[in-house]
Amino acid sequence: MSVARPARCLLSKRFAAALKPATPTCNAAFHSSAHLEARKKQRFKSIRAGEMGLTSPEKVQKYTEENFQPYTPEEIEVLKKHYSSEQMEALQAGEAAIDPKDLTIQGRLRRDPYQIPYLDDFSRLAPIRWLTEDEFVNDIAKFAKEVDAPQAKIWMEQKLNDPTLSEEQKDWVKGQLAKVTAQADRAKSLDGKGGDAEGLDLMFERSMLNDDNAPSDTSVAPSLGKDIPGISGIYQNPIDPEDQGLDDEGIYQDLKRRTGLSVREMMDLTVKILVVRLVHNQTRLGKIRSVWVLAIAGNGNGRLGIGEAKSVENGAAVQKAKLLAIRNMKPVPRYEERTIYGSVSAKFGGTIVKLDARPPGFGLRASARFFEMFRACGIHDIAAKMPRSRRPMNAVKACFEALTNQKDPNEIAIGRGKKLVDVRKVYFGGNVL
Amino acid sequence: MGLPHIANLCSHLQNASKARLGLTSAPHTKYNLALLLSMQKAGFLSFVTRGGAQPPDPTTLSTYEPEPLTSANVARQRLWVGLKYSDNAPVLRKMQAISTPKRAVTMKLPDLERVARGWDTNGRVNVRGLNMGECMFLSTSKGRHGGARGR
Numbered sequence: 009m010s011v012a013r014p015a016r017c018l019l020s021k022r023f024a025a026a027l028k029p030a031t032p033t034c035n036a037a038f039h040s041s042a043h044l045e046a047r048k049k050q051r052f053k054s055i056r057a058g059e060m061g062l063t064s065p066e067k068v069q070k071y072t073e074e075n076f077q078p079y080t081p082e083e084i085e086v087l088k089k090h091y092s093s094e095q096m097e098a099l100q101a102g103e104a105a106i107d108p109k110d111l112t113i114q115g116r117l118r119r120d121p122y123q124i125p126y127l128d129d130f131s132r133l134a135p136i137r138w139l140t141e142d143e144f145v146n147d148i149a150k151f152a153k154e155v156d157a158p159q160a161k162i163w164m165e166q167k168l169n170d171p172t173l174s175e176e177q178k179d180w181v182k183g184q185l186a187k188v189t190a191q192a193d194r195a196k197s198l199d200g201k202g203g204d205a206e207g208l209d210l211m212f213e214r215s216m217l218n219d220d221n222a223p224s225d226t227s228v229a230p231s232l233g234k235d236i237p238g239i240s241g242i243y244q245n246p247i248d249p250e251d252q253g254l255d256d257e258g259i260y261q262d263l264k265r266r267t268g269l270s271v272r273e274m275m276d277l278t279v280k281i282l283v284v285r286l287v288h289n290q291t292r293l294g295k296i297r298s299v300w301v302l303a304i305a306g307n308g309n310g311r312l313g314i315g316e317a318k319s320v321e322n323g324a325a326v327q328k329a330k331l332l333a334i335r336n337m338k339p340v341p342r343y344e345e346r347t348i349y350g351s352v353s354a355k356f357g358g359t360i361v362k363l364d365a366r367p368p369g370f371g372l373r374a375s376a377r378f379f380e381m382f383r384a385c386g387i388h389d390i391a392a393k394m395p396r397s398r399r400p401m402n403a404v405k406a407c408f409e410a411l412t413n414q415k416d417p418n419e420i421a422i423g424r425g426k427k428l429v430d431v432r433k434v435y436f437g438g439n440v441l
Numbered sequence: 442m443g444l445p446h447i448a449n450l451c452s453h454l455q456n457a458s459k460a461r462l463g464l465t466s467a468p469h470t471k472y473n474l475a476l477l478l479s480m481q482k483a484g485f486l487s488f489v490t491r492g493g494a495q496p497p498d499p500t501t502l503s504t505y506e507p508e509p510l511t512s513a514n515v516a517r518q519r520l521w522v523g524l525k526y527s528d529n530a531p532v533l534r535k536m537q538a539i540s541t542p543k544r545a546v547t548m549k550l551p552d553l554e555r556v557a558r559g560w561d562t563n564g565r566v567n568v569r570g571l572n573m574g575e576c577m578f579l580s581t582s583k584g585r586h587g588g589a590r591g592r
Contacts, residue, residue, distance in 0.1 A: 349573055350559075350572045350573030350574070351572050351573075415573065415574060417573060417574065419527065419528055420573075420574040422527060422528075423484070423525060423526075423527030423528065423530075423532040424483065424484025424485065424525075424532060425484045426484055
């Protein structure tokens with residue numbers, strides 16, 4: 009047996025151990041964000057303001073004197089013209105109460121481009137208004153005139169060579185450049201004593217006028233124009249001039265077509281919510297709560313309808329139920345346009361509703377829901393009873409069935425081959441309602 | 442007493458109406474005959490006639506003569522009645538005996554007045570007032586009559 013073998017085995021074991029990958033650290037991605045290699049090192053060491061000498065008493069004093077100067081005697085004279093002596097006293101007391109040094113250390117002056125042009129003056133409100141396109145252009149042109157013309161000219165020439173600008177913007181700059189050049193020639197001030205052309209950058213700052221419909225804060229965005237390319241002419245305006253502006257949202261348009269009623273007539277109908285139930289649909293994700301609404305509609309002159317609707321939103325259910333009630337209006341036979349013909353009863357589920365005709369002046373002796381139904385369809389004398397179940401939904405439906413399924417006395421008379429005479433009418437010589 | 446037969450007649454006419462039959466028959470008794478004739482007068486039936494086991498021919502009904510009643514054929518006689526329908530519904534919708542075989546109901550004039558005006562009786566007998574289009578047929582000492590109520 010060679011000695012090389014154990015040595016080789018030994019080596020191979022060592023190699024195998026070396027080749028074997030180290031126990032891996034957990035590489036699983038437990039989150040979707042990018043992997044942080046290590047803590048990021050600051051490029052620069054942070055230096056405190058005190059080490060830079062910014063908080064030295066001299067610096068603070070200098071800043072205070074620059075920014076928070078007390079009123080000069082001339083300014084006080086001017087103020088005295090505007091304020092009463094008491095107000096002046098209060099003003100001076102306020103001035104004395106606040107140490108300007110405190111303002112420097114604790115206060116914060118805004119240096120951003122959107123700073124308010126006053127420190128503290130709330131005597132009047134500054135109205136906020138969006139400029140129209142024309143106003144905006146005029147405003148910019150006015151601003152450009154205030155800027156030193158030669159500087160503006162230089163700036164505009166630079167802008168013309170800017171490849172990022174669109175052709176329209178370049179055209180506008182060309183037009184303005186001509187004006188500014190003429191102005192500069194006229195002023196003969198080409199030697200240039202310095203100006204602020206930076207303000208012109210505002211023109212090409214993003215705004216709702218030039219952002220090409222990019223996503224923005226819609227709450228302050230202007231409304232869409234009338235002729236939008238691509239969709240203009242596709243959608244018809246649902247507003248009908250016959251409605252006299254009563255139905256700008258187009259809610260009644262479908263109903264108008266179905267019923268033949270005008271929007272005004274539909275709005276004059278008596279529409280009431282009689283039953284509201286909170287119902288739940290149990291799904292594997294949980295309960296879905298909805299609102300079930302039953303509404304009635306009547307014209308007060310012998311027509312009555314009920315509509316039921318369900319929605320997650322209460323308002324939607326109410327509106328649907330009301331519209332359905334108007335759609336489902338049926339004629340209700342009425343004796344002398346005040347009561348029903350004889351006694352009627354109807355059964356819906358476990359509910360039985362018994363209605364009885366009553367003499368003139370009797371009134372509506374019925375439960376609240378029935379009262380609303382009778383009033384909506386124009387019945388003035390009636391008695392109603394519910395001997396059994398009084399569930400609201402079934403009660404209303406049974407009552408509707410009883411009212412609409414009355415037997416016509418003329419039909420009965422025709423069936424029996426008789427002539428019908430209203431004795432009441434004969435007795436009173438036709439002087440009944 | 443014809444009360445059990447009247448109850449049978451009521452059920453039979455209701456069933457025939459619901460089945461939309463054109464004509465049907467009832468046992469030939471004096472009580473049935475009086476009631477059916479009253480009902481025909483009130484307009485619930487189109488005709489009432491006596492006949493045998495086979496119904497009379499409807500086409501020749503106006504000239505139909507029933508065979509003479511003899512003691513030989515009287516047991517086979519039946520009353521044939523025509524049922525009426527109007528507006529796709531039977532004219533005779535419901536028929537009920539107020540008097541039952543167990544309890545014959547009698548009423549005097551004040552009660553009859555109330556019932557005919559549509560009011561329930563108060564007192565000894567308990568009869569509901571007549572509703573619109575309902576008729577009540579009475580058996581009196583002067584014969585059998587129909588009392589109708591309508592507005």
